Amino acid sequence: MTRRHWIYAAIGIALLLGNFYAFWPFVEAGREMDRFCGALPAGATLAQVRALAAGQGYQVNADPGGRVVIEDPRSMGRRSCTLQFGTPSQAAPAASGAASS
Numbered sequence: 001m002t003r004r005h006w007i008y009a010a011i012g013i014a015l016l017l018g019n020f021y022a023f024w025p026f027v028e029a030g031r032e033m034d035r036f037c038g039a040l041p042a043g044a045t046l047a048q049v050r051a052l053a054a055g056q057g058y059q060v061n062a063d064p065g066g067r068v069v070i071e072d073p074r075s076m077g078r079r080s081c082t083l084q085f086g087t088p089s090q091a092a093p094a095a096s097g098a099a100s101s
Helices: 003-038 046-056
Strands: 059-062 067-071 080-087
Touching: 003 046, 003 067, 003 080, 046 059, 046 067
Parallel strands: none
Antiparallel strands: 059 067, 067 080
16 A cells, blocks of 8 residues: 555544534433433332432423423434323333334
């Protein structure tokens, strides 16, 4: 290989590593949302869900019908999970829906 080929190879590797470094936080944020939603305790109250979400920096939006959407504000709505509460103050036995990336 000539010197020019080595330079092009080094530039290509630097570009790949730069993209990996730039976009890895977005990939990891999706995994964190999946872990968070999967680890919510069954039967948790809305107050408990709000406290757990606030600890992670997530935003909780509840509607009067018992549907609660947990979003990562840093993702601008791309990562979220939805819970359906059985009663106004208590979640269904398991979270319905999974995190969406």
